[in-house]
Structures are given as structure tokens and as C-alpha cells.
Amino acid sequence: MKTILITGASSGIGEALAIEWSKQKNISLILAARTRSALEKISGLCIANGAESFVMEMDLSNAASIDKAVIEINSRFPRIDIVVHNGGISQRSFAKDTTMDVYRRLMEVNFFGTVQLTRSLLPKMIENKSGQFVVVTSIVGKIGTPQRSGYAASKHALHGFFDSLRAEVCHDGIQVTIVCPGYVKTNLPFTALKADGSKHNQMDVTTANGIDPSVFAQKMIAAIEAKKEEVYIAGAREVMGIYLKRFFPRLLSKIVAKARVV
Template identity: 40%
Template sequence: MNLITSMALLPLFCGFVGIFSLFKLLQQIRMKAYLKDSVVVITGATSGLGKECAKVFHAAGAKLVLCGRNKEALDELTRDFATSCTTKIKVYKPCIVAFDLADPNAIVAAAARILQCFGHVDILINNAGISYRGAIKDTSTEVDKKVMETNYFGPVALTKALLPSMIEKKQGHIVVISSIQGKISIPFRSAYAASKHATQAFFDCLRAEMEQHGIDVTVISPGYIHTNLSLNAITADGSRYGVMDTTTAQGRSPTEVARDVLAAVAKKKKDVILSDLLPLLATYIRTLAPGLFFRLMASRARKEQKSENP
């Protein structure tokens, strides 16, 4: 391409750049408008990804309803907001609703208190969860039930409790923080992966059924995040795992993931994977070459078994 041709194409190139920049600007304005003044409920807000999501949504001008089991930790988080907020936009004092998501009897009453905070809910972020480490042959069914109660039945029950108010308004957004293990299973994570697979299936169905009511559903599947999830995981006998896995320690920053969650919610994305290349590649291998995937997982299981029993 000679110089004259290049000079002739320059205005066209600049035009494309300008249009792209304008598109990005309009997208950012639309995202901010969607989140500002929206009533956002976040479960599991006392630590990890939930706490970081609370921070970024608060900075975006949302009206927060923070949920968790520990009221003192929720109170401390709201005090931190009051002293550390530097955003120029109007921010609201969060409302606190403390309850145990694993307690079925507490959820209906908690949903009523959530609705009393600001009169309605625009966005529900089902984030609370528990992890698990153990061999299937050693794991009691009670442990399987406990993980399912927290990771699956709890979010489902809370969603169902808040759904009628959204349907009545013909507006709302249900978000669930699943996991890459909701799409692929890895050895010694059976209860956790099962709960996340069930979560993926339920909220995929919900998305289809709620479209006619104007309600959006987003499933977000992160990979490893550097939080205390593995430390607080339960084991085959129900005891606390108490170990920071290498993969967890090397995971993404929860602050970074929270920003990605904010963007996914603001853009009303339907299904989002937030992981490194290798776990993402594994989801494709599971679909396109399942035999290879199964061999890889069997090899991984053998290696992990040997490392525990040298």
C-alpha cells in the first residue's frame, strides 16, 4: 500500500475509531444508568467476592441490601462504606438483613425484610456459598445435603420468595454466582460441583420462563478466586478443611472479579465464564472430546490420591 492510498484511508480509519469510542461511551453511560439508584441485594456479603461486589456496586450508586449470617460483620462493612467512600455520585446507606441461607425456615421472613428495606428489589445477586473437599466413598450424605442446602436450595428459595414482586413490576434481574465447576466436574469436589451443576440448570430454566415477564437472569461462573473459600470448605466428615489450596492462592483477585461481575450485570449478559484459559478450554474439551476429558480427570484423580497418600 503506497503513501497516497494510506493517506486516503486515514479519515476512514479515524471514523471507525471515533464510532467505536462513541459506542463504548454510550455503553458506559447505559451501564451506569442501569445500576445507579437500583436496589441490589447481595448474599454472602461479609467476605470474599460478596464483600468486593458490595463495594463496587455501592460505588456505582446502587441501593444495597447486604445479607449474611454475621450481623456484626455486616455492620462493620457499612461503617467502612461511610468512612471510605470517595465517589462523587450519590450513595446510599446499605440496609442489612442477617439470616442463614441454609435455614429454609428463615428465608421467607428474610425476603419480607429485604423488600421492606427499599420497597422493592431490582437486582438479586445470589453469591453466598460453601465449598467442599473429599472423596465420594468417604463422604456422608449429610455433607452432600449441607452443600446443596447452601449452594442450591437456599438461592432457589430466596429467588422464589422475591420473584412475585418482580413479576408484578414486570422488571427485575436475578444473578447467581455459580462456578466453572458448574460446567465441568473435577475429582474430590463432587458435592460442590453437583450443587453448581444444579444451580446452572435451574437458572437456565428460570431465564427462559422469565423472559415473558421482562426479568433478566445472569449466571456467572468464575474460576479460582483468591478468597478463603477453600479454608472454609467442609470435608467428607463435615469438618472444616482449613487449607489454602495452591490453585485458590494463585486465583484472581476478588476485587478484579467483582468488577467483572458488575460489568456482566450492567450489560445484562445471560451466561458468563470468568476464568483463565485452561479451565475454559476444559469446558470445550468436555463437550467436543468427552473421552479425552474423562481420561484427564482420571489422571488428575490418581495424582491427587498419590499426593495425599505418598
């Protein structure tokens, strides 16, 4: 039996991952997020597909909530094979307008929550000498774009943390896979924070035209199974941006300054 913990499993990419994995044999899923009702519905679909599935309420911005969930996970499951750090929120605001509270909330959910969960699960994984951390960052984790200064910072920070962690834990049989999505058609824009901390609460054209979440999840599972270190699952233009940044950074800066991001 392969035991997989997915954060942000109540919607979008996390939901699609759970459904796709539940179609495989011998899968035990732990579905984590704040919205229990959505998790229970998705968990029911996974069980109907033949997987074992458990629901775990967890707020990534609340240290006590993460601690409580980890105690329960460690008491129920002798081993976690894959941890997918997927829960997150985005941003729609210019740096000049954005409050410090918004920056702190983005870092709290996307970065500190993920780091705390990783640190809490790590001792048992090191003891077991096995496991894989999968981190969902973004193309914006490689390239900063307008109206995403805090979101891009939180995703860049994840690259730094998990590249360092990879070097530390590879000797313990633990792998790190960083997944950088381009636009995926999910509800992410609705919960994105505006300059004053209120929600954007609408869909964007870019996201509406993004990759279908179930297609994305299939590609992501293939990358995880291949134990890739870093993978870009995105449209050709978005992936090209990463290579332009590496080889022609000034050209990329000009393109990004004109890019449509909502």
C-alpha cells in the first residue's frame, strides 16, 4: 500500500490528484485542507474508485492545526510514502499598494505552513529511510511577474528551501520533486489576495484558458513516479520563459513587463 498525503486536496489540482491516484491499485490517501465538507465529498469519490481515503482538517496558516494533524497522521500511519505540498493562495496586487499583512499571509500559508509540515514529518521519514516530498510551486516560482510580488516570493522561497533539503536528505533515501505549474483551470484566482487583503473573487482569462486539472494531475503523477527533481507542466510560452530567463534575461524582462497576468 502506498500512503500519500495531499495538502490543498479540497479543490483544483489537489482534488484532481486525489481522483487520478485513487484509480491506481493499493493507494491510501490522506486528504488535507480546511474545508471538511469538500474533502469528504472527494474522499467518497476516491473510495468509490477503490482507494483507501482519510480526511484531515489542516490550516496551513495555523501552527497548532498543523501540529494536531501531524500527531493524528503519525498515530494512524506507520509510513508516509509521498507528501504533496499543494495547498496555497495567490495574489492580485501591485507591490506599491500591497499591505505587509498580505505579504505575511502569503508567506504564512505558502511557505511557513509548508516548512512546518515538512519538519514535523521528516523525523519519521528519516527513520524509515524512505519517502518523497512533492512541492507545487509555480512558473512564478522561477520568474517574477506583475501583481504577484508576494506570491512569487513565497514560491521562490520554496525552491530555496527544498533544493537545500534535497541535498540534506538524499543520503536518507528521501527524494524531493518540485512541480512548477503554468496556468491550470482552477478556482485559485477567487481566493487570491488583493492589496488590502480582500479576495479577488473572480476568474481570470489566463486561468480560465489554463490546463485542465485532471490532465495536469496525470502529468504530475508521471513526473512524481519518475522521481524528477524539477518539472514544468505548462504551456509552451510559459516554459520558454524559464529558458529565456536563463539565457536571455533582459529579453525576458521586457516580455514579462508587457505580459497579461489576469
